[in-house]
Amino acid sequence: MRSKKIVLLNQRYLPRWAVFALDIGICICSFALMFLILDGTPLKFNKVLPMPIKAIVVIGINILFFLVFRTYAGIVRHSTFTDVFKVASASFLTAFSAIALNYIFYMLLGQKIFLTTGVLLYMFFSFTLMLFFRIAVKEVYQYLQRMNAGNFKKKVLIVGMDNQTISLGRALTTESDLPFKLVGFLSENPSSKSLSILGKPVFSLAINKDSLPFTELIAKTDLDGVLIVRDSHSIAETKQIVEACLANNVEVFNVPLVENWNKKEDIQTQIRPIQIEDLLERHPIKIDADILKHDLEAKTILVTGAAGSIGSEIVKQLAAFRPKKIVILDNAESALHAIELYLRTEYPSLNFVVALADVRNIDRLEMIFSKYKFNFVYHAAAYKHVPLMEKNPHEAVAVNIMGTINLANLAVQHGVDKFVMISTDKAVNPTNVMGASKRGAEMYVQSLQERIGTHTKFITTRFGNVLGSNGSVIPYFRKQIANGGPVTVTHKDIIRYFMTISEACQLVLQAGTMGNGGEIYVFDMGKPIKIMDMAENMIRLSGLKPYKDIDIQIVGLRPGEKLYEELLSDTAMTLPTYHPKIMVSKVPVEDFNEVSRKIQAILKATTQNKRKPVVKRLKELVPEYLSQNSEFQSLDKAHHN
Template identity: 55%
Template sequence: MIGNSAYISYTGNQVFSGTGLLLYTFLSFGFLMAFRILVKESYRFLSNTASQNSKKRILVFGVSDTSIGLAQSLINDAHSPYRPIAFLSTNEKGHNYKIMNLPILNCCGAIENELEAIKKRYNIQGLLLVGDTLSVPEKNRIVEKTFAAGLEVYNTFMPEKWDKLSDVHLKIAPLQIEDLLERDPIEIDTQLICNDLRGKTILVTGGAGSIGSELAKQVAVFKPKKLIILDNAESALHSIDLYLKKTFPKLKYQCYLADVTQQGRMEGVFAKFRFDVVYHAAAYKHVPMIENHPREGIRINTMGTRILAKLACDYGCQRFVMVSTDKAVNPSNVMGATKRAAEMYVQALQSKPGVTTKFITTRFGNVLGSNGSVIPFFKEQIKNGGPVTVTHKDIIRYFMTIPEACQLVLQAGTMGKGGEIFVFDMGKPVRILDMAERMIKLSGLKPYEDIPIEITGLREGEKLYEELLNDGEQMLSTFHPKIMVSGVVEYEYEYVSQALDHLDILINKVGKKREIIKKLKALVPEFLSQNSVYQDLDLLEKPVEVTILNGNPLPNQKHPKPVAVKTQT
């Protein structure tokens, strides 16, 4: 090989110029890179075009920094199924302006007409609401008009509440019925609860149920000395065990598979742990089921409460917080009456000499999303194509979320002096038929057209509306705006205890259903059956109410059988 500075030669013949080879290298590399970029960008363009066409075209409500930032994140997120097309504003100032090349559309006038026009002009499919920028009444108004225009509604909470800002589309979901219930947010004194529970040994009965499991989760946050979760539902108890193990690895807790009506088992648990606080949430709650099985309702709801309450006294428990229900107020069904009998017992026990345990009762209505509640039931019916079944067109109920209810239970537990019944402000009652119609609309369907609604008639023991106070009770305010205390009617311990002894014999040995219910009605005089086979028992002679003054009946008030007793001093 022979070479010089300008040429490369082989056997005396020139083959390549060194400069030409270098130039060829750079040109080849440049063309290759340009080709690769062209192919990649072409693919991205075609892919984005196809993706954009398949995305849901949505309006973003509001022109705040939050809604603008959210829209920008959705535009930049290639995996997002949503494509912001415009901002929807109720403020005329932004009319005819653009942000990120997205127009600001005004809807100050007849919003349903304007939404209809916007839908046609921009081919919009849905509306995205961001966080709590609207009050619940305003949100309801916007949502109703959006449904009327044939649009879907989506919701996302404020970005500052997100765990991370990536995958913004995963934080967006169809609006839920819970978001449309008119109730004010609940605030609790977490420091007071923390001071009250930290370092304590705490028992939660019914700890695998909807309320009990949430109570256990919330109590765990306050770092108790030991937390015992007790329930007789094996699978559900296993689930809460796995949750606590993963979420609170340093928490000292135990899950006990046990029945609250087994006195020997319960005594062993109390003797072992010497609880400071008991949250008693174990109960049977389904009205029609307990109407047909009164023995089991009384056994769990009433006798189970009596066993636990007596053990709490015997083992020096500081506080016993019973979770009750608004169905215990002037009960119209066996379930409500069993809970009212339990309330009466713990109140009577509080007045017994020598009792130092503070017995506190909390009452609230239906909780959203609990096992067997109406909302999961409706969702399943809608998923299956209907019909959605409502028992009466005028039936109304109070609703609260499970976390909210448990927060108030914890708060009330710190407030009680002993013997009180705390009643929670549940907000405005909700007409169940309206809820069914809205849930169908939230699913993107039309009630009575896509999904039929059937009125089936009131179930056994069911009321049209629930009450907050029994006859003779008065509502008193507390320092917490969402918690009231009921001025209750007091009952003599011996009378209630003897009545429960008789009931216990009936449910375990010789009693027939009607005899059992008759005895329960004698104990709970305000129990009047509705839509029930036991209604005719109310036509019989009602027990006489006797007032006890300083331990003795007032003159001229003789009574042949156990009766309801009021205590005066």
């Protein structure tokens, strides 16, 4: 039955020829009705032509005007005033034409063909019946649509009883186009049991995985899902609710705060299934906006890697502090074009310039620095994918080290006030080329800071994995789940630190206001996440069962990959800052001349078409770099021997 309704609602149902034929049928019935009514009255029909011929002439004229006005062209169930006007025009002009023909015939032959009263009565009947036909189809369709929507709406409970949840409930009960049907509210307060809100019952019970009353409530209400208002519960409470719902095959939806609803469309688009990101134990980050405004307002700023995940978010957050100009630099043409279009639409008042350039091209960078006279540089351009850089150490060195050197040297030459470098936790005790190249870049800017006469303050920020960034694990798992699996995990015990893009960039901006230069700032990444647990939870949140619906396969550590990442090296000490999420790492600073000499040796090695000489020199620059699960492990053994 339900499938038939879907077919009825999703097709035109009455094609044009059918509407045309039905309208002709209505005209025939209208003429017959007119004849039957007038036949028993004193009014007499003219006998110039037989009645069937008269019917053919009148209905033929009507059909002609159907074709002229295309009264059959619209979808009947979506008829508008325009469609009704077309039908009325066709009926009126049919009557007018018949009466005009009548008088022309009378003037020529002294006789009339049609009875004028009959023509007017025909016009009234035909128009009324065609109008009724369209109204009836439209009303029946809307009735079926409402009934169908009610059948297919998800039956949901709202968790909690406060102003936010009541406003949400009111929206669900008044907005008929939302795909949810409210069956009640859920509260853990025992005294709420007899209450009713918006005419819906309040169910009082604790939600947990082993709760029998919750299971019984699901069966009683035929529940499809629960709605949780964002930030109304702690992460631990949200996890408990999600686990209980998933154990009972009930969906969980995340709802924005009511004050963030700008228009009706926002409600439907923002009520979404809860995501793994919502269950990570992240606490809101507070930044000192006054300090940032003092530093950034009316300044000219360069952001490298500005088309990437981190760089583009830095640009968006900088826009709030009204800089004089932002130069967004990247060598990815398509991505740079996309961010340009986005900024012009979303930040029309932002004064920015797009620079298509490669950080390896010192001449191009020199032109840009000379033209714009930067106050700040945020350096986010880097190669970051571990397996790729393990296969291409030449490129890792060229971009991550040499690109940083080019920018740092130009910053000093042009008197840039601050240079903020985006680094990674993989630079700590690196086990891969990517991490070692980033550590090499850190070492260079730190040693450059110590040179006499360096005006620029070099600040390094170091953090772990960023949720939702290009190539990160969550979008990768999500794609694997959408494709039916399997989900691939490199090791059952592998763990990672995670932070949202917004959080990371907030802390980057805040760290940029700190220190005297040469510091490495480390961010509090929260608790590490076990990747296997993340994979299993993502499958469950998709409404599927791990290992049954979607398999999880262990594929082994990739070249250079660690089981766990570190934010500090064994030799580093940390000191607190005024921001609770930012610590400063006291890493020993190498002599500039020695660092430069070793980097020159690495660059010389890149002129050879061999990987190992490059990595060997990189290990000399970064002595704590010990390869794991990599072809370069032999270099470590040779070094120790």
